[in-house]
Amino acid sequence: MMKTTERHRDETFVRQMFAAVADRYDLMNTLLTLNLDAYWRRRAVFHSGLQRGQIALDVCCGTGKLTLQLARKVGPEGSVVGVDFSSAMLARAQANLHGTPYLPVVQYLEANALHLPFPDHRFHCSTIGFGLRNVSDIAQTLKEMIRVTKPGGTIVILELAKPRLPILKQCYHLYANYWLPAIGNLGPQRHRLYQMVPESLKTLPEPEEICLLLRNLNLSAVRCRRLSGGLVAVYTGYKDPAPFSSVRTAT
Numbered sequence: 001m002m003k004t005t006e007r008h009r010d011e012t013f014v015r016q017m018f019a020a021v022a023d024r025y026d027l028m029n030t031l032l033t034l035n036l037d038a039y040w041r042r043r044a045v046f047h048s049g050l051q052r053g054q055i056a057l058d059v060c061c062g063t064g065k066l067t068l069q070l071a072r073k074v075g076p077e078g079s080v081v082g083v084d085f086s087s088a089m090l091a092r093a094q095a096n097l098h099g100t101p102y103l104p105v106v107q108y109l110e111a112n113a114l115h116l117p118f119p120d121h122r123f124h125c126s127t128i129g130f131g132l133r134n135v136s137d138i139a140q141t142l143k144e145m146i147r148v149t150k151p152g153g154t155i156v157i158l159e160l161a162k163p164r165l166p167i168l169k170q171c172y173h174l175y176a177n178y179w180l181p182a183i184g185n186l187g188p189q190r191h192r193l194y195q196m197v198p199e200s201l202k203t204l205p206e207p208e209e210i211c212l213l214l215r216n217l218n219l220s221a222v223r224c225r226r227l228s229g230g231l232v233a234v235y236t237g238y239k240d241p242a243p244f245s246s247v248r249t250a251t
Contacts (some may be wrong), residue, residue: 007135009203011112015086018062021085022088024064026096037065040227041129044158044234045069047225053077054124058136059113059145060084060131064093064106066158070127071102081123083111113141118148125149129158132210133200149239155219156236163230172231176201207233 001114021028029037037043044066050056052075058067061082070080080102084090097106113128113135126145135141145155163169180238195234205213214222219237226233 011085011136012162014134018086019088022063022086022092023208025089025092026065036176036228036231040158040232040234041069043203043225043227044127044129044156045073047223047236048073048125048127048156049154050078050125051237052124056080057118057123057128057139057145058082058172059116059128059150060135061108062086062089062129062131064096064108067093067104067106067108068096070125071100071105074105076101076105078105081118082106082107082108082114082175083113084108088107100133107248114144116144116148120147121150122148123150123153125154125156127156127158130160132157132159138205139213139217142213145238146217146219151239153239154236155214155239156234157210158232158234159203159210160204161207161226161230161233162201164220164226165229168229168231176195178191196238207235210235 018025033040048070050054050070050071050073054074055078056070056074058064058070058080061067061084064082067080067082071078074080082090083094084093087110087113090110093108097103097108109117113131114137128141128145128151132138132141149155155168163172209227211222212223214235216239218240222235224233224235224239
């Protein structure tokens with residue numbers, strides 16, 4: 001399905017790219033999404049099924065914005081581990097953590113999503129936010145997330161998607177293929193992340209393919225929820241044995 005030679009999936013290139021953009025990553029995302037990224041993360045956490053006192057893992061955590069939302073969900077009785085292979089992004093995540101009430105709840109580790117340094121069945125929920133399109137092996141990343149999740153636990157993926165409505169598709173095409181690269185051209189290497197969005201989207205599997213992959217990895221009650229007209233999608237699935245509540249129709 002995927003070629004590991006694609007630039008946006010090459011680990012060395014991606015690590016260098018995120019190191020260059022880490023100091024401005026949060027600000028740029030807020031501006032470029034009109035702060036919708038905060039709403040998307042809240043919806044992902046809402047659908048995680050996490051309860052207070054539970055343990056969560058945030059893979060490809062970046063600057064830790066989703067990690068902090070997970071920490072809010074599990075409360076002071078729970079814990080959240082954020083992992084990323086970019087030390088620069090983890091440094092920014094650690095800076096974002098300071099000054100919040102979640103310092104005792106959150107731990108950050110430098111690790112590769114393809115080889116998570118945790119035992120089997122450790123977490124109640126494993127998430128990945130806007131990182132799936134940049135990992136070198138999507139299936140292996142998901143297998144690792146499933147491996148470290150407890151039976152009955154949830155896998156949550158938050159990722160960019162492609163709108164279905166014709167007018168939104170056209171607007172999104174202009175935005176992703178012209179506006180974002182134009183922003184990337186305003187500065188030096190630190191903006192290459194936004195130049196890469198169009199090419200990463202071209203090789204990102206369609207939502208139906210991602211759902212099929214999750215089912216083939218033996219997740220149950222797999223669901224795709226499109227947000228903001230289909231700009232992003234939240235995928236959820238349960239590691240068997242799934243809880244009874246997972247078969248109910250979600251809103």
